[in-house]
Amino acid sequence: MVRSDRATAFAFAFVIALITFISVGIFISHHWWFPPNISVHGEAIDHQFTETFVGVGLLFIAAQLFLAYCVWNFRDRGNNQKVRILPGGSKLTVGFAIVIIGVELITLEAVGSKAWAAIYFERAPADAIRVEVQGTQFAFYFHYPGPDEKFGMDHVEKIDEGLGNFFGLDTSNDPDAKDDVVTATLGVPVNRPVELILRSKDVTHSFYVPELRLQQDMVPGMQIPVHFTATQVGRYEIVCTQLCGLGHYSMRAFLQVMSDADYRKWMADQAAAQ
């Protein structure tokens, strides 16, 4: 009897330890990991992530091994031993847990807010390229102000997707709208700051480019600014990460990061097609 309890306790403790090391190993191996970062602020995010991960990972290992130790050490030893309660009872235990978790969360918040604030609280540089981004069921559209750097006014009643007027621009009467460019691909030059003004036409969407380490909800009725500087030429997927309806799975667009010359040519082509 005692023998089998011993074996069971050992088996449990061993499995707990095994699960702990395998799951930590999966993270450490970086086998399923983020795609490479391509933005200036992404480094801070990655750094913050690693810091958080190491902290939380160590706590996870400690807690799991302690659990395994308890399973082993406090097994039924067959001597009719009574159950013992930690000194102070359950109240003290719960209180202790709350304090530990609270300290952990506050520490994470204090350390992490630096990276967050650099992206969300700081304004985009004055020379940033400004682009309005519209989330709509089920696509993204991008509105560039053109050479005059002024966005044409949006007129809801003029929105006509069949004609390609996704923003409701009045190009015949609005001088600001005349040179505006609307695209379905987000083209940006490399190493230039870009400010996006995120909006939604219908329901809540989310703008996410994993390589940029940038993810932000697009909320109907709000204009939410975010900014980034892409550091590598390439084509990256923009996906919607808020379940927004039937076609959510197909809601995506592409971020095309180009050299300065390529960007100017691309923009000229887009302007000609308007």
Add this chain to the structure above:
Amino acid sequence: MRLKDAFVIMAVAVAYSVPVLAGTVTGTVKLDGVAPKGRPIDMAKEPFCAKAWNPSATTQQVEVGPNNALENVVVYVSAGLPDKVFDPPSTPVVIDQKNCMYGPHVVALQVNQTLKVINSDPHSHNIHPLPTINREWNKSQPPGSAPLEQKFDKEEITIPVKCNIHPWMRSYIAVFRHPYFAVTGSDGTFSLKGLPPGKYTITAWQESYGSKTQDITVGAGPSSANFEFKAK
């Protein structure tokens, strides 16, 4: 007697053929001026469709053929017909969703005639007509699924159609209570056959330019009506 028989047969034939050999209205719809350029459609979010179009597909608000012939114009009898119920034909009218565009861009059918919607693409579509008189519906169609069959029970000219998944997709459906309608092809011509002799108003509808009408008198033979829309 033989001659008399022949006369009787001829008389009967003439008497019956007046309504049967009814008039046909033919004509051409043209554009006066330069057609606005369609905007290229960026289908990057659906790689299959983006690949299928080279050069890219464009918006279809005004499409002209040779000699400024105006395509996709619905021409129909808008007044002068008796107030009776016309039986719908048993053949369906087909809309195909192919390479993320509707084909044809404009279709016309009769009240209670079957509209057959096909999805030829390897991904889902969601056809969504936006009627104001008929009942609104929208149906999802995954790849490989059977054609959808729908009917409209009221006359409505016209119903815009969109796809809930691909915002750029647009077509129009015109629903008539009678069979005297046509949609112009790339040569801009139309033909309304089998009209009993009488006075009618013929209307031509174009999605960007709206409607134009003209009154004509149809006899037993062919008559013609041409339309011209002015480019904006």
